Amino acid sequence: MCRSCQQNPHLNPSHFEGAGDPALEVTHQDLQWNDYRSSISGMRFFDPHVHMVSRTTDDYQAMYDAGIVALIEPSFWVGQPRTGLSTFKDYYNSLIGWERFRSSQFGIRHYCTIGLNSREANNEVLAEQVMEILPLYAYKEGVVGIGEIGFDDQTALEEKYYRAQLELAKSARLPVQVHTPHRDKKRGTERSMSIALEHGVDPGWVVIDHNNEETVKSVLDQGFWAAFTIYPFTKMGNERMVKVVEQYGSERIMINSAADWGISDPLAVPKTAALMKARGISDEAIRKVTYQNAIDAFALSGQIDVADFEQGKDIDQNQKFFGNSILRGGQQPRVARNSIFIS
Ligand SMILES: [Zn+2]
Numbered sequence: 001m002c003r004s005c006q007q008n009p010h011l012n013p014s015h016f017e018g019a020g021d022p023a024l025e026v027t028h029q030d031l032q033w034n035d036y037r038s039s040i041s042g043m044r045f046f047d048p049h050v051h052m053v054s055r056t057t058d059d060y061q062a063m064y065d066a067g068i069v070a071l072i073e074p075s076f077w078v079g080q081p082r083t084g085l086s087t088f089k090d091y092y093n094s095l096i097g098w099e100r101f102r103s104s105q106f107g108i109r110h111y112c113t114i115g116l117n118s119r120e121a122n123n124e125v126l127a128e129q130v131m132e133i134l135p136l137y138a139y140k141e142g143v144v145g146i147g148e149i150g151f152d153d154q155t156a157l158e159e160k161y162y163r164a165q166l167e168l169a170k171s172a173r174l175p176v177q178v179h180t181p182h183r184d185k186k187r188g189t190e191r192s193m194s195i196a197l198e199h200g201v202d203p204g205w206v207v208i209d210h211n212n213e214e215t216v217k218s219v220l221d222q223g224f225w226a227a228f229t230i231y232p233f234t235k236m237g238n239e240r241m242v243k244v245v246e247q248y249g250s251e252r253i254m255i256n257s258a259a260d261w262g263i264s265d266p267l268a269v270p271k272t273a274a275l276m277k278a279r280g281i282s283d284e285a286i287r288k289v290t291y292q293n294a295i296d297a298f299a300l301s302g303q304i305d306v307a308d309f310e311q312g313k314d315i316d317q318n319q320k321f322f323g324n325s326i327l328r329g330g331q332q333p334r335v336a337r338n339s340i341f342i343s
Contacts, residue, residue: 033267033271033274036271036274036275036277036278037066037270037274039274039277039278040066040067040270040273040274040277041067042067043067043270043273043283043286043287043290043291044067044068044069044291044309044310045066045067045068045069045269045270045273045290045291046068046069046070046071046269046290046291046292046294046295047063047068047070047071047072047256047257047266047268047269047294048071048072048177048207048227048254048256048294048297048298049072049074049148049177049209049227049229049256049257049258050071050072050073050256050257050258050259050260050266051073051074051076051258051259051260051261052071052073052099052102052103052110053073053078053091053094053095053099054078054259054260054261055259055266057102057106057326059259059266060102060103060105060106060108061106062266062267063106063108063266063267064106064107064108066267066270067270068108068269068270069107069108069109069309069310069312070108070109070110070111070295070304070308070309071103071108071109071110071111072111072112072113072144072145072177072294072298073095073099073110073111073112073113074112074113074115074145074147074148074177074179075091075092075095075112075113075114075115075116075117075147075148076117076148076179076260077117077118077119077120078091078261079261081119081120081123082120082126084126085126085129085130085133088126088129088130088133089133092114092133092137095112095114096112096137096140096141096142096143097321098321098324099112100112100142101319101321102321102326104315104319105315105316105317105319105325105326106315107312107314107315108309109308109309110142111142111143111144111298111303111304112142112143112144113143113144113145113146113147113148113177114134114137114138114140114143114145114146114147115134115146115147115148115149115165115177116130116131116134116149116161116165117148117149117152117179118149118150118151118152118153118158118161118162118179118181119152119153121155121157121158121160121161121162122153122155122157122158124157127157127161131161131164131165131168134146134165134168135168135172138168138172138174139172141303142303143174143301143303144174144175144298144299144301144303144304145169145174145175145176145177145207145298145301146165146166146168146169146172146174146175146176146177147176147177147178147179147207148177148178148179148209149161149162149165149166149176149177149178149179150162150178150179150180150181150188150192151179151180151181151188151191151192152179152181153181153183154181154184154187154188154191159195162192162195163195163199166195166196166199166201167199169201169205170199170200170201173301173302174300174301175205175206175207175297175298175300175301176196176201176205176206176207177207177209177227178192178196178206178207178208178209179209179210180192180208180209180210180211180215182210185210185212185214185215186214186215189208189211189215189218189219190218192208193206193208193218193219193222193224196224197222203222203223203224204223204224204225204300205300206224206225207224207225207227207254207297207298208224208225208226208227209227209229209256209258210227210228210229210236210258211226211227211228211236212228212236212240213240213243213244216228216244216248216253217248220248220251220252220253224252225252225253225254225293225297226248226252226253226254227253227254227255227256227294228241228244228253228254228255228256229256229257229258229268230255230256230257230265230268230269230271230272231258231264232263232264232265232268238268238271238272238275239275241255241272241275241276242272242275242276242279242281245276245281245285245289246279246281249285250284250285250286250288250289250293251288251293252293253288253289253293254289254290254293254294254297255268255269255272255289255290256268256269256294257269269290270290272290273286273290276289
C-alpha cells in the first residue's frame with residue numbers, strides 16, 4: 001500500500017516499480033502540484049498538441065501561470081460528425097483567427113496544424129470537399145504542419161486521405177503530425193510510418209503522436225519524432241513518461257497534453273516537467289522534451305520565430321478581434337486570480 005494515497009500496488013502495478021530506490025520514494029501526496037510549481041519556476045514550456053477551442057479562459061490563465069509560452073492546436077474531431085463543408089471552414093478559420101487571438105490575450109503564442117482527421121475521412125463525400133479547401137489554409141501564417149492525420153479504425157478511406165494529405169504536406173513543405181490509433185496501436189503506428197516513407201516524406205519531418213512503451217523504439221529507430229500524450233487516469237500517465245525518458249533519453253522525444261473536450265489536463269506538460277525534476281532528470285533533458293524538440297520539429301515549417309514567445313508575450317486584454325474582445329461588459333483584465341473573491 002502506498003503510504004500516502006493508499007493505492008494498492010496490485011491494482012496499480014506501475015505505482016511501486018521504483019520502490020527501494022531512494023530517488024523514487026516520492027508519494028502522490030508529496031507531489032502536490034502547488035508545492036512543486038516552484039521547482040519549475042522560470043522554465044518555459046511548449047505544448048505541441050492541445051485543443052484550446054474546447055478549453056476555458058481559466059485553462060489559458062493556468063497554462064500561462066505554469067510557464068507555457070506557446071502551443072500548437074491540431075485540427076481534430078470535435079466529438080460529433082460535422083454535417084457539411086462550412087462547419088469545417090468555420091473551424092479552420094477559428095484556429096487561425098479567433099482562437100489564436102484568444103490565446104494571445106493570455107500571453108501564449110498560438111500555432112496550429114491543418115488537416116482532415118481520420119474519423120471524418122470515413123465520410124468520403126465530405127472528405128473530398130474538405131481536401132479541396134485544405135490548401136487554402138495550409139499556406140496561412142502560423143500554420144506549422146498538416147495534422148492531426150493518420151488512422152483511427154484503420155479503414156481504406158482513412159488510408160486514402162492520409163496518403164493525400166502526406167502529398168499536401170510535401171507540396172506545402174510542412175511537417176506532418178500523425179495521430180496513431182488507440183486500438184491496435186502498434187500495427188497502426190507501423191503502418192503510418194511505412195506509408196509516410198513510401199511517399200518519400202523525410203521522417204525528420206514527421207511527428208508520430210500518442211506513443212507508448214510499445215511503439216517508441218521503432219519510431220525513434222526509423223528517425224521519426226516521438227510525441228507522447230500524458231493522459232490522466234489511463235494509458236500514458238506521467239510516471240511512465242519519466243521512465244521512457246530515463247530509458248530512451250531526450251533526443252526526438254516531446255511531451256504534450258492533447259487536452260480537449262474529454263477528461264484531460266492542459267497542465268500535463270509542466271506537471272510532467274515537475275515530476276521529471278523530482279525524479280532527478282536533468283534540466284537540459286527536461287527542456288528538450290517539454291520545449292525545444294517540439295520547436296525544432298515544427299520550425300521546419302518556417303513559421304516559428306522563438307523571439308515571438310521566449311521572453312513572454314505582452315498581454316493587452318483590451319485588444320479586439322473583429323470588434324470582439326474576451327472581456328464581457330465592464331470587466332477589467334484579471335490580475336489577482338488566486339483570490340477566492342470573484343468580483
Ligand atoms: Zn488531438
